[in-house]
Amino acid sequence: MTTSPAIVILSDAALPTGRRIAEALGGEVHGLARRVADGADLGFDDTGAHLADLFRQGRPIIGLMAAGAIIRLLAPHLNDKLREPPVLVVAEDGSAVVPLLGGHHGANDLARRIAALLEGVAAITTAGDLKFGVALDAPPEGWVLANPEDSKRVMADLVAGGSIRLEGDAPWPTESGLPFSTDGDVVLAVSDTAVAPPANGLLYHPKTLVLGIGCERGADGDEALKLALESLTEAGLSPASVGLVASIDVKADEAAVHHVASHFGCSARFFDAATLEAQTPRLKHPSDIVFAEVGCHGVSEGAALASVGASGELIAAKRKSRRATCAIARAVEPFTAANLSGRARGKLMVVGIGPGSNGWRSPEVSAMVSASTDLVGYSLYLDLLGPLTKSKTRHDFDLGKEEARVRHAMELAGEGKSVALVCSGDAGIYAMATLVFELLDKSDGPEGLTAQARRIKIAVSPGISALQAAAARAGAPLGHDFCTISLSDLLTPWEDIKRRVTAAGEGDFVIAFYNPVSRKRRTQLAWARDKLLEHRPTSTPVILATNLGREGELIRIVPLGSLNVDDVDMLTVVVVGSSNSTTVATGDGRSWVYTPRGYARKEGTAMTQVGTQISGDAA
Template sequence: MTTSPAIIILSDAALPMAKRVAGAIGGEVHGLDRRITGPVDATFAEAGPHLRELFGSGRTIVALMASGAVIRLLAPQLGDKHSEPPVIAVAEDGSCIVPLLGGHHGGNDLARKIAGVIDGFAAITTAGDLKFGVALDQPPEGWALGNPDSAKQVMADLVAGASARLEGHAPWLADSSLPLSEKGEIVLLASEAADAVPGRGLLYRPKRLVLGIGCERGCEPEEVLALARESLSDAGLSPEAVGLVASIDVKADEAALHHVARHFGCPVRFFDAATLEAETPRLENPSDIVFAEVGCHGVAEGAALASVGSSGELVAAKRKSRRATCAISRAEHPFTEGNLPGRARGRLFVVGIGPGSDGWRSPEVSQMVSESTDLVGYSLYLDLLGPLAKGKARHDFDLGKEEARVRHAMELAAEGQSVALVCSGDAGIYAMATLVFELLDKADGPDGLSDGARRIEIAVSPGISALQAAAARAGAPLGHDFCTISLSDLLTPWEDIKRRVTAAGEGDFVIAFYNPVSKKRRTQLAWARDKLLEHRPASSPVILATNLGREGETIRVVPLGELDVDDVDMLTVVVVGSSNSSTVKTGDGRIWVYTPRGYARKEGTAMTNPIAGDAA
């Protein structure tokens, strides 16, 4: 998965320059929390651990810091130069841009781009880039180097004065400043043939082969992969030249196809039956049986040909295994992210953003939102994303339109988009994740989803729930058994809610009440208070947590017997302690709530196992 570059700053002074860079390269600004007062996309407590975490995850880093400081902080993690992400140091005034690492992995090009935007100087130091304007060990997108171990010696020979001979079609090499000659002693060979091996030189694979694949529902992934590899081998073609896997759209959720694409490290794209049927005149093996099944005369050959268009050709006709078919085509040009045909399998990220503040939003959620093309949610929740929503298509919905919101997100994903369905708190706690799966479960009904929406990829990422946020702000009220109950009777009959409150009271659970009141609903919380007073002392602490993690946050602690419904609004979470919950006041005057688990009664626990609550 690709992620946007992280632009690191240590003070407000660097923020204007960081924002210029971020706007130019689609990056996120990360600031040192204790020195940053302006708005940033993310904050960190210590520069070293944060940089190392980003580097370890393969994230491009643009640090508005001294080069030496960046090198020292990352030194413990430096290892394989072929896998390291770009790391670029930028002077705070923008005068100098230095690609420290990953220069041949895009770092040099990114440094040049930044320099062009901020009128700085890109300090490129790699020899090949300086002399020939090309990095032979890092070919452009759509190309793969078949013998990387030879690159260092070849580059050294060329820098020393040797000439090269280009064999095959590779415009990026032909247009460089390399010393090319028909009699060059070093061969630069561009070929997808499996047996192509230069005696002295480099072998480049143009990723322009397409594996068109058809298979039965639930076909074993290894069967399809074996068929694809056999097809390439029999055709004398290199697996490294595969740039795309393609099939019909009803197979968008077929695990075997995605397994093959992962194996070859390429995208997978899908076409509708009408598009594949239009390729019938070019098919070598049209089938009336296939037409009767899916509406086109060939899936494997049709998908292969549809992917390469009229300028491409079929290079290996359909071959079969027990439950799958495979054909191979060749495109005129290598595939890149910008020229992919067909439609991707849509993705739906169901994300919980916590209360909405940057510090309480998980890195995984931020990454999913960053990768999304579209954002769907209640307007307030989308606003809380701040700069993270920049450049995304927004689809705003009012409260009360939950099903319409989820349907819209799923149908957008069915069109091949990457969609983030944004929820506050945790997506699976009184939020939209459950409705996603409920709609899938009822997808075949009269009001069901489209066929495409049933085939999307779904990922759910947790967020900090209001329950967790309230507990953390107030102390440790959830130290023992607890439950959550929504007091809203819009979706749950009031009689059911009353039964649950009664049971929780009798069981002496700590209770977190969600949706405690609304403008029209003022009696349920009072009923719950009175019912709980039958089972626990009037002195039991109650936490009223409002606007958690946002401006206007308030945390109040009142006795259960003095709980006033008028002190609660729709943005308040109410946490009622059990009969064992207690309060303690610290020297600064703060009142904390905790529910003991009984460690003090267990001999030796408090001294010998201070983190038993985490380990248990």
């Protein structure tokens, strides 16, 4: 899930303002497809459904639309004030910014930032924010309010003239306009221990605790979590103050470590053996056995201490279960995204962007690209992402060099980065996803991947393939059995390709030919044409689809017997119909290709009965 805001616009007129906001906040412009011709990062067709989806994701929403419209559209989805994301409306000319929901969850701050950017007015209506400049139910990053249900009453008491006293150490309340007094009747308590909230106030837990976790390979996640919870209880510490889970880098892909981090809703960070070994003088239980196995004298204590630095302290020594260890350290300052040490487990997101146009790129792919720090791909494919590449580090590659491209992406992820490996079409169809797993499978040896690159997290997201795009543009040629064959003999022997073309011809499959020609390779498509003519009529329709979904798109339908290799280039997908494929014309004179679903030869079906309707579950 991404927390970058979605700037929702309904017309081209709102695009300049929406783009300014997106660039300033690191967000995306989402445009209503039928009204926003170009320039949006993501298109949508149904405003209500799109807003509801963003809201359910917890995504901050900034709507350049009427306040009444967004209120009516989101009203059915309001059910939990404490979990609602920020929702704001902005006047199209930028004159007014109104936080509607989530004022204490960032909406008020966003409103002020946007108003300053657009030289408009932020219409803040939250009483506490107006009077004291602080929202007690929305502490800053690194802090957790233990009893949010009491915040409304406490703020009402303060607005009515009450005074407040601080028990513990927290800089952010004292920097506000709150009425502090040594004998204040309202208490703000700060503690990382397991204590009850004050009867007349609020309790805040700073996220200053780190759990150092060690475990055997394949250890059960619930065992490690149970040990962590028992360690906190024995030390009298609050689970809400856990801000980090840490371990040695060889455990970066260990499910048990990530299971513990997921339970506490925090990041996991990893350190190499040398960094942990430097903590040996501070360890309570150094072990020569551990040193012999991983190169440092302590994993759980060492990782906890490395996370908090020289100013932090170990407050709970290593405890053991059957296959895991846990130690706890306390940092001087709460953990935030900006001050985490160690290395995250890197993530490689292999994404298919379809033909490259916004409308044909899935929301999941757009979200993955947005969440990445680095983009790796052929330069043209990265260019097709348009504004989504902003603030990302690009790693451009020429066409070809696929293994170098994938290896580079995996090694970047091994450094702890979030990397999007960008492919056209679908990432798993004649694209880079396969090579990712090939490299993992053959990663041993001097030419293999580094150990860090083998421990990355991998996600693959589908895209519209050239095959699907060509079929949709031309009609429904894939209505029955089909196959795909690459005519490139760079990786596949030509004899194998010939055998596959022959088999597909004999089997009467609809065939999509990828890589039909190149500058130097002009004979394979002609051979395939002649071979298929042995099995299907010369009138068999062939679709030539060029520049699908992009400027210069060209769809041609020709008979198989007239297929001319010179009409095909490297950006063309060739789809050859089966012996049953045919064309049909619509009233506007356009021809379409379709392949019957198989009923044409089946006795007693609707297709053999004149005047009967089409039957079947797909009709």
